Amino acid sequence: MKENINDRIEAGMQDWRKTEQRSIKIFGPGVVNNVVLMKEKLKHFDYLLGTHKNLNFTEKISRDILKAERNILEKKLYPKQSLLMRFVRRFVRRRAIQQQFGVKEKIATPVLSQPVKVTQPAIKRKPNLEFDLIKNGLGAAIPLIRENVQYGLPRFQEAVLVPINEREQMRFILNFSRDVFGEYTWFYKASLKNKDEPGVVKSVAFTPEQSRGLTTQQAYHLLCGRSVLSDALTLKERENVQNNTAILKLDFNDTDETGNYRMKMFDSHYAYNDLKTVIERLPIKDGHNYSVTNKIHTALVNGSREPVTLLVAGKEKKVFLESDVQNKSIKIFDEKLKQITWQNAVEGKVVDMKTDRKEKQGHEKSTKKGLHVSA
Structure with missing residues (x-):
């Protein structure tokens, strides 16, 4: 259900009040007289006056009140500034706002009882x-x-x-x-x-x-x-x-x-390195060329539960792979999506990256947690 807003000036002032209330909550009530906040308030008033055209009756009343409040605020900020300088400042700022946001002057006149379509x-x-x-x-x-x-x-x-x-x-x-x-x-x-x-x-x-x-x-x-x-x-x-x-x-x-x-x-080191290494050690039916490995790797790092056909003892076996980064592991599921052990999937062959590194390097002890297959 859409909210009917027939007064864009009022909606804009509600937004500013929220900003002001947040500042008061952080810095206390005295912040409303802070020069920085007052300048931002003046900019917001100019934004509201410079972007809304073809106003309905209610908005025209709000606009006139806003103009008066804006002038009071400007005098408070720049008490020694001449009337001419204030006029120039006002004109330049509103022109800049219109050019920045591309405000169109020709907009169909809205009906008071209907929501107002605007270019904002x-x-x-x-x-x-x-x-x-x-x-x-x-x-x-x-x-x-x-x-x-x-x-x-x-x-x-x-x-x-x-x-x-x-x-x-x-x-x-x-x-x-x-x-x-x-x-x-x-x-x-x-x-x-x-x-x-x-x-x-x-x-x-x-x-x-x-x-x-x-x-x-x-x-x-x-x-x-x-x-x-x-x-x-x-x-x-x-x-x-x-x-x-x-x-x-x-x-x-x-x-x-x-x-x-x-x-x-x-x-992300796991996703880029360890995961790709263990994929290359799986007995995948389609082999381990770049396109096959990359397809599986991309699917796993994006969270998919990826179907893969393994070739075990000359027979095809369909399984599903899932990345488990928290345990630095890969989970394997059967065709019914029941999690199985690596032994069940590959008949006794276990891929354990930590053990594999020790076998390859002999005397070297790895200080890193290895990538393995979860049971």
Whole structure:
């Protein structure tokens, strides 16, 4: 259900009040007289006055009040400035805002009882927003989101259903919020439902960085308990990893203060090196050329449970492989998706990277944890 907003000036002032309240919470009530905050407030007033055209009756009243408040604030900030200088400052700033955000003067006159469609900064940002949604597999939501952005709603939600297979379905609740400069930030909450487990729903709210960086398929793998290689990290998180990427895995045994599952991060060295090495040691029917190995490797680092046909004693055996980064291991499943041991899969042959290194190097003792196959 869409929120009717017939006063864009009021919506913009609500956004500013939230910013002001956050500052008061951090620095105390006296911060409202801080010069830095007052200058930002003046910029926001100019933004509201410079971007909204073809106002309805209610908005015209709000605009006139805002103009008066803006002039009072400007005099308080620049008490010694001449009237001419204030006029020049006002003109230059509003012209810059209009040029920056591409405000169009010719817009159909809105009806008071209907939501007002406007050309706002958010529309200029829309192509990037839509690109992220398409890239992440959420393109089905674009028509509804585009309409909400055009109306300039400060906050809204949209739901997207993504069928995975005959038994499983993902539901994404996309949350959008417009900041004081008209740009939209967003994140989603993902839920996984399995028909074989009625009443059981796994869900997690991803951060904005994770939401923009993780595809719907990767979110599905994470809710299945598997790990994925991703660059969906904050700037602070990137400082602690190599190549700006890390292996992410949800911890279903640990939640934060909001009840959300915590995300674990592991070094990407496992994904790039150890995992590829163990794949090359599997008795794969199609051999170990680059395309075969790379296909399996890419699937595993992205969280897939990958089907592979092994050639054991001249007979074909279909199994499923799954990466287990937390234990630096690979899990093997039979055709019924029941986890089996390596002995069951390859008749007594065990791949243990730590043992294998010792056999190759003889006297050398490895200090690293080896990659093995989980039972």
